[in-house]
Amino acid sequence: MKVESCLYNMVNFVFSIFPDERWMEIGQETMAWFTHLPINWIGFTYEDGHLSYGNLFLLLFLLLLILPFSFGMILSFLIFVLSIVLAIYKKMNNLSEDILSTSWHKPRHFFARYLTKLGKTIHDHEIIGMEHLPEGPGIIVFYHGTFHIDYFFLLSRLYLQRGKLCILVADKALFYVPGLKPLLQVMGGIPGSKAECVEMLKKGCLLGIAPGGAREAFFSDENYNLLWGKRKGFAQLALEAKVPIIPMFTKNIKEVCRGYGRTRLSRWLYEKTRFISTPMYGYFPVKLCTYLGEPIPYDPNTTAEELAEKTKVAIENLRDQYQKVPGNILRAVSERFGKHNKD
Missing domain, CATH: 3.40.1130 (Glycerol-3-phosphate (1)-acyltransferase)
Structure with missing residues (x-):
């Protein structure tokens, strides 16, 4: 079976398990987790149910500090994955x-x-x-x-x-x-x-x-x-x-x-x-x-x-x-x- 067919069947299988509503719930839960993770980890304090300005600026500073390195790692990972996919494609199609x-x-x-x-x-x-x-x-x-x-x-x-x-x-x-x-x-x-x-x-x-x-x-x-x-x-x-x-x-x-x-x-x-x-x-x-x-x-x-x-x-x-x-x-x-x- 070709790689494309395998991937297609895998995606269909995953979507058959989770209906659209469940995907929405998973997305919301994931975003909430990512949002609260740095806040809980750093130990931010709240004022009247909201982040204090000092903590908010600290969060933004940390994001600006981390994101550039994250993008670099993501980019390197994508290049690595693309190289593997192309190597497989080249072998399968005798390029x-x-x-x-x-x-x-x-x-x-x-x-x-x-x-x-x-x-x-x-x-x-x-x-x-x-x-x-x-x-x-x-x-x-x-x-x-x-x-x-x-x-x-x-x-x-x-x-x-x-x-x-x-x-x-x-x-x-x-x-x-x-x-x-x-x-x-x-x-x-x-x-x-x-x-x-x-x-x-x-x-x-x-x-x-x-x-x-x-x-x-x-x-x-x-x-x-x-x-x-x-x-x-x-x-x-x-x-x-x-x-x-x-x-x-x-x-x-x-x-x-x-x-x-x-x-x-x-x-x-x-x-x-x-x-x-x-x-x-x-x-x-x-x-x-x-x-x-x-x-x-x-x-x-x-x-x-x-x-x-x-x-x-x-x-x-x-x-x-x-x-x-x-x-x-x-x-x-x-x-x-x-x-x-x-x-």
Whole structure:
């Protein structure tokens, strides 16, 4: 029996046991339990049957302190569950290892639709400059936020609107994390060897590359500094494949999630071992707007160093034009839910 049929029968069985009225009672009892749990645990006192203002502020403070970490744990759990489901789906349907195969269309379309809906619902996500993306091959170079969900929103919108897959050049280590490979494959991820990147470009694909990688994600601060070092591999790739580079920057992407424990010791440890020792917290509903700059065309007279520097300047210009620095979580959330000017 297929997994879908099993799940369907299980859900029907559960609903047959509990009628609609009982589900309402269970929901009310659960909400009441969650409401009274922190109150009873902390030992709040009541005044005339109501919480005192001091205790109320303490409760709100604790919620604000706990919820960001809770969202982070929930997000990690969801990624883990999705990875398992995709691994099972891949095994059952004999999906090809070639991520460009049409066998990936159904799960990829599902993820694209719901990621797009997630971006619009939680972040009111917008993309400015879609017309700058070429119909043929090209390289999108972007600033790497602590949690670069913005790139997946772009990938999803592009796949739904044009049916075009944008390949993500991901860290090789991620493909060795148990269960994570199918999730990377459905989102168009590849380990990022030069030969594989050139092959994808020759097939007419777009590539997404964040030269800053994990270093930029965890050690760039609220001023959105680009930490590329001397990385120029993406520029050499663009010159070899004779394709344009499209700079990309997303407003408030650093405020979605934050890393803490950013010290000299953690930075030294990362540089020596590539081990990330700065935990991530939060998944804040901030306003996100992705800006795609004008393409930097292929120029045979430009060196890789010059092209890399030109790309860096283009992304910094987008940052300086649209991002208020230092970044602020409360301001970014207010931009999401308050009235903001459309660009």
